Amino acid sequence: MTVTAPAPNAPTHAKSDTLLDFSNVEMTFPDGTIALQGVDLVVKRGEFVTVVGPSGCGKSTLLRIASGLETASDGTVALGTDRIGYVFQDATLLPWRNVTANVELLAELHGESKKDRAAKAKDAIDLVGLKGFEKHLPKALSGGMKMRASLARSLTLDPELFLFDEPFGALDEITRERLNDELIRLFNAKQFAGLFITHSVSEAVYMSTKVVVMSGRPGKIVETFDVPFPQPRDPEIRFTPEYAALVGEVAHALRKGHGHS
């Protein structure tokens, strides 16, 4: 596998920039499990790509390869940036640090000055709506608020490519929908490219510019849908027949891929 680092003087604002390029990526685990097979996937600036698939189809593996946590067994992975945000399934906040200290962590790991990271943390906390909770420890936060803090932490990196590994999967429906809206707002404000993993079809269609459907074992891309609705998304879109139709199509592709047709 080759990871192409961005050229030092590469333009960082051109709309056509490819931030992630998977070409024929395969992943076979040492025990012989084939997690991914022949995956081609491109994420460009301005795109919010969502991958839906059944549990265990290798969606998370896809993300782990993109982030460099794992190395693909075959194929090429090219990255167009080194500013990559990664939001885990769990909030992964350090329980002994309060919200501010948690949000400051990544800048701290990169050796930034106290003043810089405090400023970054303050901005990020404001952005995710956690103002007033700076001194709270994670255990005093609800699941949704922990996720907000986790998002804020990644935002301090000012990522060009944002990877989300089912971040809202453990949250209740109402909290999840609210965070979907927040994330869309952030996407439009910050102009990062998003690669979002989920098993919720409606979440996928609502948030993304492109929905990629994967089948299970081995994980393959079975179909890709462009989502035509304009960004920023109007929450009311969820109640239109066009939205329902697209959700139906994606769900159908998902069932087909899963062998339930």
Next chain:
Amino acid sequence: MTTISNEKTVTDGTDELEAHPTPGLAVTATVAKPTSRKRRRTTWLPPLIVFLVIVAVWYLISLFVLNPNLRFLLPLPQDIVLKGFIDPLSFNALIVALWQTVIVSMLGLAIAIVIGVVWAIAMSQAKWIERSLFPYAVILQCIPILALVPLIGFWFGYEFQSRVLVCVMIALFPMVNNTLFGLQSVDKGHRELFKLQGASRFTTLSKLSFPAALPAIFAGMRISAGLAVVGAIVGDQFFRRGTPGLGILISNYSSRLQGEQLFATIITAALFGVLVFWLFGLLGRRAVGTWYDFS
């Protein structure tokens, strides 16, 4: 091995908070404290009753079961207080011995904590180091320290340093084991978070593994503290030169059949052990109690 779950979901499902993440809104999420007056009384009342029952049985045995000639086997409680604690001669001896035991055990404990934590950190850095060194921690735990005591006497003499050494050997294993366990049970997601940022080994240790291991380290300290007190008293029984500690006092009083003083010394040693256990529990709660349920 003690199992400690690192992740405590304390306020899961408190999503009424989620409803007001508005800036400036002062929503304080406090966990209800179970310290009502009633609850507190019920925690000390039952042990107190048990204590009174024990004292009553004690009096019964001492007064009615034992032949007065044999009363040194179980002296009357008031005699223990009067002759063992209040009598100036006994009191002075007790204080000097207690102080000696405090010094020996706490110095031994401090050394055991340092060695134990360093040893565990070394083992946490590479599997091969762990494989090379952990068996020796286990062996240290398995060999009866008493069997080694004569050797320690030969090599290091029969005074202060040998007593401290016995404390260190007895108190070391829980420190090594707990610290290693704590360092190794760091959440996988947290590890990956650090890995993604390219954090160095040292940064990961100082900002992640070590703080995450603190609850386990403090739990180990509390166990080791109790053991260090045991070590100081056991060491005294064998190394009889230098200033006597509680252990020497115990063996002197028992050989002279001074029951009252013997009991007073044993009670002092026991209370010291309890105090140390409690103090280190308090220390642990102070250090990590805000984010970890240290009990």
